[in-house]
Amino acid sequence: METTVRKKRSISTMLDPAIVLPAIGSAFVKLDPRTLIKNPIMFVLEVVSVLTTIIFVRDVIEGGHDLAFTFQIIVWLWFTVLFANFAEAIAEGRGKAQADALRQQRTETQAKLMSGAGKNFKLVPGTSLAVGDVVLVEAGDTIPSDGEVIEGIASVNESAITGESAPVIRESGGDRSAVTGGTQVLSDWIVVRISAAQGSTFLDRMIRLVEGAERQKTPNEIALNILLAGLTIIFVFATATIPSYAAYAGGTISVVVLVALFVTLIPTTIGALLSAIGIAGMDRLVRFNVLAMSGRAVEAAGDVDTLLLDKTGTITLGNRQATEFLPLTGVSEAELADAAQLSSLADETPEGRSIVVLAKTKYGLRGREVADVKARFIPFTAQSRMSGVETEESSIRKGAVDAVIRYVNSLGAASLSAGSAAQALRPAISTETAREIKAITDAISKSGGTPLAVAKDGKLLGAIHLKDIVKGGIRERFAELRRMGIRTVMITGDNPMTAAAIAAEAGVDDFLAQATPEDKLRLIRDEQAKGKLVAMCGDGTNDAPALAQADVGVAMNTGTVAAREAGNMIDLDSNPTKLIEIVEIGKQLLMTRGALTTFSIANDVAKYFAIIPAMFLAFYPQLQALNVMNLGSPQSAILSAIIFNALIIIALIPLALKGVAYRPIGAGPLLRRNLLIYGLGGVLIPFVGIKAIDIAVNALHLV
């Protein structure tokens, strides 16, 4: 599994006519006040634009002064609203393009609905399937709806949803049993029990998500909207009181000039871009092949304090290799290797296979066919933490050392239970053996390896050394996370010593060893009780409670239906390392909002210096002293401010879509940096911008 994430489906937006052209159209459609009212600032802006337009029409009919000036102001007011709508439309456009692509995948399919026993089926339209129906899907068929494989194994092409063309294996039982409607079976066959009703399948949800149809305001967005609405009301007071102040001073102020001041003061920049930022944030996740089921989850990702990461596959390479057989005294290496190999025959995990291979290469033990040995295999479970094999001659167990010891002891106890009670309490493993196995396993653990104990017929044979390989570059990622203020906790089924060695090698902050799903859930609850937000990823059904409990639960697309239902995000690439990127995207989303809000408010300083002197100059010529930008005339000053106010929206659309770059340099330096750029920059840039526009306005004789 690679640590870097491919950026798929990236669409260069601002230059793509397929997105820009429809966006221009929908900018006008969005003028409908019923849609605009969701954005209070833009709604207010539209109201005053309508108002000034009416006044202008009246003036045209009755014959007023400065009609050309008024007209230009009004035009720019409408442009401001349109630019805001355009920004939102562009952001949505990217999702729409993707949704269209997805819709093409959702072709009408025929389903092989199974009835009765055997492989009898009748063909029905895919749309008629109900939850609980059982269908057969054979090579070449498209899976008609979401479901769970209950029989069979098949390779499936999931490129329709993941964009990844390499086929994946889907099989009954275990953690790879979920299949998605719209994907295609390439080879073999599977029997699928339908788990989603029509219209609420994964693909349907995905289309709705990327389209933004289900978009709800996130908590921060709501708070920010309140703040912006509050500021708008303050500016209503600040501007609405001006006419009577002016009357006191013996002057008058025209409505259009007041409106111009009001519009430049209210935070139109952030108001215009706020929803685009939110949509773009979701979209950024989608392009990372992560589906967030709610905006709240994306935002929570930015707030995450603790990251729970499974060791295997995330921190270490998925496949541990057996490197050594370490027998106890009195047991030959060959005997141990034989037992280990036998117990691993049915074990399809890379570890299991590596044991078989090691036994073969080192001791020439040929891998036997499972059928030959007439064995019954005991699968590994998270509870027993052992797997094994029962043959006619013997019973072998292989697994976590403490689990195997407990098993051996319980066997001993069981066999002795007929005897005296005192004997029953005596462990089946002598103290010397216990000491020896401990020495062996400790040595393996300390080197960061995982010991697997092997027992045969109630007798402990020795241990297998499984070597864990920490992923390259992961240490740096954790250091980065630490600088972000995020604590990483490695979750592993390993014993504490192995866990500690790997934790140290990988550089995680903490680890949870010998973790059961219950431990995981408890850890999350403990962290949350301390006020922390927890993110984790998981794929198995037993991860589901923890995924549901975590503030950000990322379910792997390869995971079970239960896991996918429990998480609030789904990673289509099934790459657990991606949690780190998800956190970054969440942070970026919040930062972009904060940066543009700060910028928007800071802009007002310059606008005041442009408009206030211009407004009052007629009756207080002294106020020319406040015209620090030395703008050409009162009218050009006002017009320049309003043009700047409109153009800055367009200029900032790329930033809103791309997001402010996140750097893991700690909160203090990050804030200093952003305050300098967006705070101080926000104060200074409009001085330059308005002056430049004023020069142009005067050069073109617009007023």
Add this chain to the structure above:
Amino acid sequence: MTLVGWAQIALFCAVVIALVKPLGWYMNRVFSGERTFLSPVLRPIENSLYKIAGVNERSEQDWLTYAVSMLIFHIGGFLILYVLLRTQGFLPFNPQGMTAVAPDLSFNTAVSFITNTNWQNYGGETTVSYLTQMLGLTHQNYLSAATGIVVAIALIRGFARASTRNIGNFWVDITRCTLYVLLPICIPLALFLVWDGIPQTLGAYVDATTLEGAKQTIAVGPVASQVAIKMLGTNGGGFFNANAAHPFENPTAFSNFIQMVAIFALGAALTNVFGRMVGNQKQGWAILWVMGVLFIAGVAVCYWAEAAGTTGINDLGLVGGNMEGKEVRFGIPASALFAVITTAASCGAVNAMHDSFTALGGMIPLINMQLGEIIVGGVGAGFYGMLIFIVIAIFVAGLMVGRTPEYVGKKIEAKEVKMAMLAILVLPLMYLGFTAVASVLPSALASIANPGPHGFSEMLYLYTSSTANNGSAFAGITGNTPFYNITGAIAMFVGRFFMIVPALAIAGSMAEKKIVPPSAGTFPTTGGLFVGMVVGVIVIVGGLTFFPALALGPIVEQISMTRNMLF
């Protein structure tokens, strides 16, 4: 500007800072219900008060109950004061035979004193009896100050506590505040003032024969006891009309200095109480720094403007700055410093005519009040006002670190932003709105003594001072008219309670939240970056609200002054 002048300012700052820790330590103990060295004496009194009032000391209140208790308490206070003012003619301790105060003036005065504004549309020595001064005005001086402090404490508790609905018991807090904090400081302070020359008597006014042989009536009364709490409780209501410029209210430069320290002492110490309660005193110091930066900036501008004088006077060869309306025994630095202190805090006592300040010098007090008096501020009121601004500042800029903004471990979310915005909104609504009404109402305009921008500043100052519960007057305007009495009272009422109730609501919602432990991703709120950011947000967000009004008042006047145009 002189070295001695700056030395006075520096000494003042040093004394205030030195008092922050001991007072903060003491107040923290008082409001945490711990024993203090005064407990042996005060504890029995406290207990008997609870017994009489039927208050269970141990039961705490949620924010709404706390707010309702506070409001009921104020309705009672208002009624007592109003009735006193209306009936003082029939009541004892009235050697000068003062008659009933007019209804609109009584209304204005009663609202003024329960809101800690102490706006005075009356002259103390010509309008109210000793009984009214003591039982009505001084009484409310204590209780309105205590209210400010306990609301601040309740808000601090909201930040300090976690996962609870309770923010304290209003009745217990107000009792403890008055008994353990205000009285023990005011008694020695009053004695000091008596020693320094302030009268404290129930006797009638004294007649004196001047050198020219004319007869002059010298007003006296129980002055010292009222002045002590007037300063410490940032009330500012003068016993006499001339307030702290009157030699019997502020006889010497020393008394002036002590009174200035008294204005800031409790407000500044509350930052330390905050730090102690949230478990990191640095948090408190950071807030004090924010206040300090804004304060020093204000003092510097005001002192400079007054010391520089006006172009017209300087052209005549008269150097030495603008001494018009200032007391010679205080001089320019102590007058400018006092003006900034009294408006930074919501005291409103004045030792010089703010109306006679230069336009720029007079603008600083105006700005201080328009920012909501958060620079140290009224006892308690300044602190909760500042916390409200911090909530906004952290919310705006805190997002830029890529996390839901947090302050001392509490996430700032929609509800807090809503309440903070509500509190910030009402201030401009009141002072800008009423000024707008007054500037076009002929009857209101008739009260103005000076035309032009200066008259505008007078109106703006009146409503700003009322809304911000300051109570200092720019003067030059006849405030005792039904219009100003009633609109002023509304502004005072809204400015006080539309701030307190949202502050308590924030306290309630904060208390319910968990405390998020700080990490490297948490925006640090103890350093210079935080101070700079909060100052920036206060100046920009605050400044944006009133810049147009200031442009038409003091700014245009100042520019005109440099061109020898006076109003």
